[in-house]
Amino acid sequence: MLPPCSFVVLFAFLSPRLGTLAPPRPAAQASASAARSSRLNETRAAELLDAAFVPAVMGLASGDVTELQLFCAAANCAREEAMPIDRLCALMDALPRPTACRPLNADEAKLRRLWIGLAYLTGEALADLAGESAAAAAAAAVPAELRSEYTGLVGSTLDAKRRGTPLSALPSELPELQGESVLTLSLRVVHVTDDVLEQVRLAGQRADGPSDGEPQ
DSSP: OOOOOOHHHHHHHHHHHHHHTTTOHHHHHHHHHHOOOOOSSSSHHHHHHHHHHHHHHHHHTTTOOOOHHHHHHHHHHHTTTTOOOHHHHHHHHHSSSSSSSSSHHHHHHHHHHHHHHHHHHHHHHHHTTTTTOOOOOHHHHHHHHHHHHHHHHHHHHHHHHHOOOOGGGHHHHOOGTOOOHHHHHTHHHHHHHHHHHHHHHHHHHHHTTTOOOOOO
């Protein structure tokens, strides 16, 4: 079973990138604060997702998935806390200083919602493979139309990844991707979520890995 995805785990996994999200603080103060706030709340999750989304899109266009890793990690922390996707999107829309420095247009907002949905569904699929059952609240966090449209595609993408099939080859295997270049590119979220959760799992198994308790 994956360790609980807390702020401590998220900070440890992506600490070099988090300096862009908040003013630097002394290490001891940051560690104590993280321990006290070991679970994400909806506002913090929305801030993390908003901070990562635009850089993730820009990075993905150039083949850099660093910011996408942060986005996927934050999305799965939110998923484990059963935060409804549409609630998170509404909170991001209401942020006084969004990362894009302007409200997202309709297509951008739709893409952001899709990416969060793909990350949630990937986390669910991996939990199912590990024999873990999702709580009803967690299942309800994904809007019905996203679940209906993309659950099978996420499963097919994970299967193809296990076989070593690159994303560029998926349209030849999956008819629903033919002519859908944006959706095909978006499936990088599935690959990166799989990789991020595997690294979190391995970190949780290490003796020196991050924990959710107070520092010893």
